Amino acid sequence: MAVLLGITNGSTQDVQQVYKRVQHRGKDGLKTGALHQHFIASAKNETDLTIQQSSGLFQDKNLIVAIAGAITSKEEYRPLSPEDIAELYRKHGLDEMLHLIQGAYVLAILNEQQLHLVRDATGQRTIYYHQGATQFSFCIEPKGIHALPSFSPELNIKAIFQYFSYSFIPMHETMLKGIKELPAGYYLTHHLRSKQTTTKRFFQLETFDKHHLEDLDYWVDRVRRNVQQEVDDKLKGQEDVGVFLSGGLDSSIVAAQVAQRHHKKVHTFSIHFGKQYLNELAYAKMLAERYNTVHHEVEIRPKDFIPHIRKTIWHLDDPIGDPITIPNFELAKYASNYVPVIFNGEGSDPCFGGPKNIPMLLGHWYGGVQRTKNFREKAYLASYKRGYKHLQQLLSPELLAQFDEEEHLESILVPFFAEPKLNFLDKLMSINIRLKGAHLILPKVERMLGAAALPAIAPFFTEEIVRTSMEMPSNFKLHKGIEKYILKKAFSSEIPPDIINRPKSGMRVPVRYWFQGEMRRYKHKILNPKTIKKTGIFNPATIKDLLKYRPERGLERHGLLTWMVMTFEIWRQLFIEKQDI
Numbered sequence: 336m337a338v339l340l341g342i343t344n345g346s347t348q349d350v351q352q353v354y355k356r357v358q359h360r361g362k363d364g365l366k367t368g369a370l371h372q373h374f375i376a377s378a379k380n381e382t383d384l385t386i387q388q389s390s391g392l393f394q395d396k397n398l399i400v401a402i403a404g405a406i407t408s409k410e411e412y413r414p415l416s417p418e419d420i421a422e423l424y425r426k427h428g429l430d431e432m433l434h435l436i437q438g439a440y441v442l443a444i445l446n447e448q449q450l451h452l453v454r455d456a457t458g459q460r461t462i463y464y465h466q467g468a469t470q471f472s473f474c475i476e477p478k479g480i481h482a483l484p485s486f487s488p489e490l491n492i493k494a495i496f497q498y499f500s501y502s503f504i505p506m507h508e509t510m511l512k513g514i515k516e517l518p519a520g521y522y523l524t525h526h527l528r529s530k531q532t533t534t535k536r537f538f539q540l541e542t543f544d545k546h547h548l549e550d551l552d553y554w555v556d557r558v559r560r561n562v563q564q565e566v567d568d569k570l571k572g573q574e575d576v577g578v579f580l581s582g583g584l585d586s587s588i589v590a591a592q593v594a595q596r597h598h599k600k601v602h603t604f605s606i607h608f609g610k611q612y613l614n615e616l617a618y619a620k621m622l623a624e625r626y627n628t629v630h631h632e633v634e635i636r637p638k639d640f641i642p643h644i645r646k647t648i649w650h651l652d653d654p655i656g657d658p659i660t661i662p663n664f665e666l667a668k669y670a671s672n673y674v675p676v677i678f679n680g681e682g683s684d685p686c687f688g689g690p691k692n693i694p695m696l697l698g699h700w701y702g703g704v705q706r707t708k709n710f711r712e713k714a715y716l717a718s719y720k721r722g723y724k725h726l727q728q729l730l731s732p733e734l735l736a737q738f739d740e741e742e743h744l745e746s747i748l749v750p751f752f753a754e755p756k757l758n759f760l761d762k763l764m765s766i767n768i769r770l771k772g773a774h775l776i777l778p779k780v781e782r783m784l785g786a787a788a789l790p791a792i793a794p795f796f797t798e799e800i801v802r803t804s805m806e807m808p809s810n811f812k813l814h815k816g817i818e819k820y821i822l823k824k825a826f827s828s829e830i831p832p833d834i835i836n837r838p839k840s841g842m843r844v845p846v847r848y849w850f851q852g853e854m855r856r857y858k859h860k861i862l863n864p865k866t867i868k869k870t871g872i873f874n875p876a877t878i879k880d881l882l883k884y885r886p887e888r889g890l891e892r893h894g895l896l897t898w899m900v901m902t903f904e905i906w907r908q909l910f911i912e913k914q915d916i
Contacts (some may be wrong), residue, residue: 337361339403339462340376340438340474342483343450343527349483350376353474353886356482360475360785363402368394368401373450373527375443377401393417397447400424403475404460412568423881429522433537437798441475441517448572450525456798458519458773459791461781465514466532471525477514477652481910487913489513492734494640494653495872496743499722499729500901502656503775507534510653513912519773523708525748538798539755540765543805554803554811555825561803562825565794566592569678577602577674578628579666582618584819584834585680588902589794589828593678594626602675603628604670606635606662612845618834625831633664633669633678635854644857645905646916650786651779654906656721656899658844660779667787677789680798681776685767686804687814689817691718696813711752712745714767722896728877760809768801811878848896851884858882861901870907873900 338361340353347367354365354376361378368375377392384435392401393416400417407414415436417422423432424444431452439459444451451474454462464473465480471479480486489512494504507515517523520538525531548554570593578590580603594601603623607614616632623630640647640661647664648654659850670677695711695718716723723744727735751766777796784791794800804812807821815821823835849859859882867878880890890896908914 338376338475339443340367340479341373341400341401341443341445341450341472343373343471343525343607344469345374347374347559349470350374350614352482352484352601353472353479353505354378355762356478357479359678359788366392368392368399368445369525370394370397370399370445371447372708373445374396375399375401375445377403377658377670380568391417395421398425399443401443401444402440404438405456406436406438406440406442407568409435412564426461430537435508439792439797441842442475448527450527451522452517452525453522453537454517454519456520457801458777459781459796460794461778462517462524463509463514464517464525464532466530471532477509477511477516478649478910479650480514486513488913490907490911492737492745495730495734496726496738496740497747497902498504498903499726499746501719501770501775501778502899503771504653505770507776508829510906513677516774519769540768540801540805541754543802544806545758545761545806549808551811551824554807554821557803558800558821560823561797561799562588562592562794563596564799565679565797566596566794569676569792569794570597572870573597573676574599575602575674576676576678576745577604578671578678579603579663580605580619580622580628580630581680582615582620582622582834583680584822584830585683585795586829587618587622587680587834588822588826589678589680589684590622590628590827591626591775594628595829601628602631602670602673604631604666606633606666608635608662608845612848613843618837619829621831622834629673631669631673633666635665637849637857640665641854641857645909647783648902648905649909649916650782651906653780654899654903655779656895656902657775658846658895658898660783662844663780663783664786667784667789667861671787671789675789676792677784678792678794679780680795681791681793682772682800683819683822685764685772685776686795686800687822688764689762689807692760692813692871693764693816694718696760707754709741709749712748715748715763718812720892722899723738724879725890725896727879729874729891729900731871731874733871753782758809761805764812765805772796802894845894846898850894858897858901861904862897866904870904872903872907907909 342349365376365378401419404418440455441462442453463477467485474480490508491512494508494510497504506518509516521536523534555892565668580586580590580594590603605619607616630836779790811821862878867875868871886893
């Protein structure tokens, strides 16, 4: 793990204040560089052998370079230090340099005129920034900026509509007004004198040439090599390693690769919510026994996480409406007792034609919906099955008076569907990679593992995998209704057929049952009528229906919607009202 932060016109005390808020991400002390009174700070965790070789800070008389994460050269696939990056930057300039490097990283470069911030191509690491009246600040987590005395927290109204529609906040916005997230594959330039800030996208999925090579063996081999290269690279220097193993296809492939390619026994970790609920333990155990891993089955119950659910949401920074975040946090804490690094199978769905593409494709091919303005954007929002359908019921009339669906929600998706160089499936995958992957899937795992000082490694969501996916003929991703066809072919000899052939079920968190049982009192405590009326964000009648569990009122996915509202309200109390954790 590593920390990266910076403040222009900031004091050493400001830097320390920000670092204190995010020091769980890097506990090896703080190194600072100063250039014309502009500060950049960097810290790393020495237990992370993979990342420590390239994290850190370099400074000479007119340049500071700081890295959080791991950067390698594309040609030699060797780790690059901040000093190496400084040399490449001076030799090639920023734009050309970014096409020579890859990895899971955020990067800061400060010269006498400009500050550059860079987020890696697929968004495996995050960086946030804020332009204040006198300071420009940035940090790997927005809670660092939130800690500055000069920052006054306010709700970003636009982000409320986005959160309840997507279950996360995509692209540049965050729930805190004035704090922006740098999207994946972008860099930012802040001009020190004019205080002007611009962003530019350097990783262009649309520019990859679609191969028409209909050779299954070629693509099978290429995907295998991509995954194996990433696993081999991240295993270098490691001793004890772990894999989050759900029992699904993606995590099973990663676990099999890590177990076969590591010189020590690998730990695998699976969660369940009690024997009375559906689970995938049998599939995870099947894979663990095949590769003789040290297998852990961890039961997650509300009684275990309710006492520190506020701390978990504090670590998320932005509210995320996926209930699996809390179990991920609990599993990370458990796993940190055994291993210093965790591999996972995240990112496969957006890259290889996972769930939810088929309904959109059927609508595209066969119609069945009225083709009004932005009908595809509306259909895509509805496909998330979060709160989009219920915004008019859920939110207060005062808040809805500020709602512009086209501006706040659909405008994010319009450029994707308008892209002329991609076929329809690849448009959907581009959305999933750049929105869901970079702003939900990877950040939630990074935050939850980062809270336990564990780096998260996602071999399925690298720049090379994304490039391979976008260049691959579409029928090798989604083939005759078979999702992730190429993955099943590429790893069929290593994964039990029962895992290969079963449909994706996902991790079913039983929130509906929890809210009617073990979490009943807690939901009433958080969403009490007095609080709901005071905040003015929600429609009190709808919240009452949620609390009393009235599905006959037309609210779909009742438990999930309650979870999203509860998560938001806890977040609001922590970050807007600044209540104690």
